[in-house]
Amino acid sequence: MKYMLIMRSNDAAVEAYEQLDFNEVIAAMGAYNESLIKAGVLLGGEGLTDAKEGFVVDFDTTPPVVTDGPYGETKELFNGFWIIQASSAEEAAEWAKRCPLGPGSKLEVRRVTELEDFPQDNEWIQKEAGWREDSDAAIKASAAAAAERRAD
């Protein structure tokens, strides 16, 4: 199973973070990432730039409204994520607990959906199967035709 570790920090945590020695912060996070890599569980992850560079597309209205960031009422800003492979929610929690974060920061842990999570009798999933069969037939026909064209 795959889990996303979503890092969120409030203003105080961001300010405290800015007071810390940058090299120490980088070293601690680097060691954490290395432990994930060594265990073979790190599948992906990114850190995000300052929320001031971000903006919000709000779907309360139609058409949606684009507002400058950060996020108005939001007290905790989303500032990075990891995707890890774990065999259970507890294992994901154990990895999350080891992340070098301080007060004011949270890691939200969410399981990534897999194909099996969707109902296979759903109309769109069936349609997708249909498209697949059509495209398969087309691919096979064109492959056979191409093979014949190239026949020696």
Next chain:
Amino acid sequence: MGATDAAGAAGPAGEAGPAAGVDASRTAAERARRAVAAVWRIESARIVATLTRFVGDIGQAEDLAQEALVEALRQWPAEGVPNNPGAWLTAVAKRRAIDGWRRRERLDERYAAMARDLEQGGAAASDVFWDPDTIDDDVLRLIFVSCHPVLSREAQIALTLRIVGGLSSDEIARAFLVPTATIQQRIVRAKKTLAAANVPFEVPEPNEYPARLASVLQVLYLVFNEGYLPASGSEWVRADVSNEALRLARVVAGLMPREPEAWSLVALMEFTAARFPARTAPDGSAIPLDEQDRTRWDRAQLGRGRAALAKADGIGRGRAAYGLQAAIAEQHAIAPSVDETDWAHIVVLYEALGRIAPSPVVDLNRAVAIAMSTGPASALLVVDELAAAGRLAGYAGLPAVRGELLSRLGRTDEARVELELAARMTGNERERDSLLAKAARL
């Protein structure tokens, strides 16, 4: 609904529980069991490696680790999971080792010194983390010992999954569709065999290294295929075991960053696993590569496969068997369709693979690639040679490919005979229908 159906229905749905999050309604004991299992998954290799260095014997180290797990099950529900649970387990196991030596009155000066160090550490001892200078080397030793040639293949697999992978005997048993007791026996016997053969806790000598590395990689690849190949058993367990093999391959490659075949195996597994979502039809039958919906391939995973293969190639020692297979898989991964695949390149890769790892199945695959790149006539020569040699007798793929080639060459009557023969030989219903339909259209 009969009892069997009810059990079947409860299977995957009941097991979906852990995925739904950490359930607060579980009992303290059950929560502790799951927390201990999670820690064991993450830390088993380092715990057992550290303990093996301490006591000198992998079997005893594993026994001590298991006793420490039992202790954790007793203490954690009341006292909570310690800050550094891996170090806590290791410290508990070390204390037990020392107690054992004391009981047997074998507390010589060396052990006395170890005991003093541990006791002086007191509470702090459980906060001592792994020595970064030795732990990776010890984990690597552990992997080589778990896949040691004195062990049967089955024992190597069980021991590797248990100690290096941190799976429980139950989990291994479910993955391999055997009773838990069978796995437990395999592990007990494996530990006895290692002790009997006096296998040292060391990485192999240079002259043995290539063969021993090949054995490690083969164990992981067998585990991976156990999950990949369609078989009985519920799908989710089997995908899990493949993912575990892939995780361990990443661990091994990380520990041996200068071994191209280790990275190549990671690449091959990533490419193969990326196609998991597209490999099964709604009725559960296998969909062959050329019929898969490529939009269902996991792009991020294909990217990880390409990165791993690039790492292997970057070492500059060329491609061996896993490297060539990974390179073939990469060609499929980057092609938008069957028709836009670089078949000429794939032919060359199969030629190289056939020379270093000769196999009639590789030759048959090469024939298919030849048919796609230069046409059916030259491919038929290869297939006829295989048929004449009788090396694929009983394999439905041979007449299936031969029939396809003959039909493309307009030799309709011969093609129909071959396709019908293949249909009789295959065990896969979907494939049988497809072959018969093809024969009927001729």
